[in-house]
Amino acid sequence: MPAIISLLHFYNKAIFDEMGVAYPEEGWSWEDFLETARALTNEEHYGYASRPDSIAYRSFVLANGGRLETDDLTLACLNEPEAVEAFQFLHDLMYVEKVSPVASEMVEIQASDMFKNGMVAMVADGSWMLNGYVEAMGEDLGIMEMPLRDGQRGCASSGLAYSMSANGANIDAAWEFCKFAGTKEAQDAASIAAIPANLDSTETWVEQYSQYEGAHYLTDCIEYAVSNPMYANGTSAEGENINLDYVNKAWLDENADIQAVMDECVQAISDTINNAG
Numbered sequence: 001m002p003a004i005i006s007l008l009h010f011y012n013k014a015i016f017d018e019m020g021v022a023y024p025e026e027g028w029s030w031e032d033f034l035e036t037a038r039a040l041t042n043e044e045h046y047g048y049a050s051r052p053d054s055i056a057y058r059s060f061v062l063a064n065g066g067r068l069e070t071d072d073l074t075l076a077c078l079n080e081p082e083a084v085e086a087f088q089f090l091h092d093l094m095y096v097e098k099v100s101p102v103a104s105e106m107v108e109i110q111a112s113d114m115f116k117n118g119m120v121a122m123v124a125d126g127s128w129m130l131n132g133y134v135e136a137m138g139e140d141l142g143i144m145e146m147p148l149r150d151g152q153r154g155c156a157s158s159g160l161a162y163s164m165s166a167n168g169a170n171i172d173a174a175w176e177f178c179k180f181a182g183t184k185e186a187q188d189a190a191s192i193a194a195i196p197a198n199l200d201s202t203e204t205w206v207e208q209y210s211q212y213e214g215a216h217y218l219t220d221c222i223e224y225a226v227s228n229p230m231y232a233n234g235t236s237a238e239g240e241n242i243n244l245d246y247v248n249k250a251w252l253d254e255n256a257d258i259q260a261v262m263d264e265c266v267q268a269i270s271d272t273i274n275n276a277g
Helices: 013-019 030-040 054-064 081-095 103-108 113-114 128-140 170-183 184-190 198-209 217-221 236-254 259-277
Strands: 003-005 007-012 122-127 142-146 154-159
Touching: 007 013, 007 054, 007 128, 007 217, 013 081, 013 128, 013 142, 013 170, 030 122, 054 081, 054 122, 054 154, 081 236, 081 259, 103 236, 113 128, 122 128, 128 142, 128 259, 142 184, 170 184, 184 198, 198 217, 236 259
Parallel strands: none
Antiparallel strands: 003 154, 007 122, 007 142
């Protein structure tokens, strides 16, 4: 299904109310976010889940003025100072600030399940999770944009699309279906599952969640979102797996040297790109 995937910040209003903490507001900063996470952390729940299994860290990198890759797609940039600083900030949430479960805990129980169960008050997650969170939390679900760094927003995004074989047995029928899948009629019908790629259907998707004041942030962020890495020479999937492996390595190590780990990550991705060239 043609669709847009974006990432945003979700929060549990019930925990905020219980702790007497104000809900996040548009334009909130990293400092606001950290102060909020501290205020929400107690023996029963953490303020935030600093998860390694999400693209959330990319939004922090971008908000910090970093980049994910070079324009020619031949080099990952996750070892540059802006990226390393963002990684360190998120790593410190677990091991220094202690406002997040540590990575080993999130291996045992996924961060999304912790959020649904009230074990964490805030989590960054993708638009594809919205319907599940609505079903699990109802009116207790809050939605807000990702925190800003020095006034700069950051969001990583991607998309889904149908494709067809050039040598299939029913090329004409397949092409007619692909064309139909992108129409407003089809996109309206499928909008419960994901943000429509056809912008004429955006309002249809937002209206489904009109009771949530922040639902529009999931589509607003598309205006400034940066695509997830698409490495050269057809290595995007392999590069993504390498990236995730090294982020997990850093997250599982309380004393990780973030710069060293990300240097290794970038080198491994570069080797993969070059070997495929």
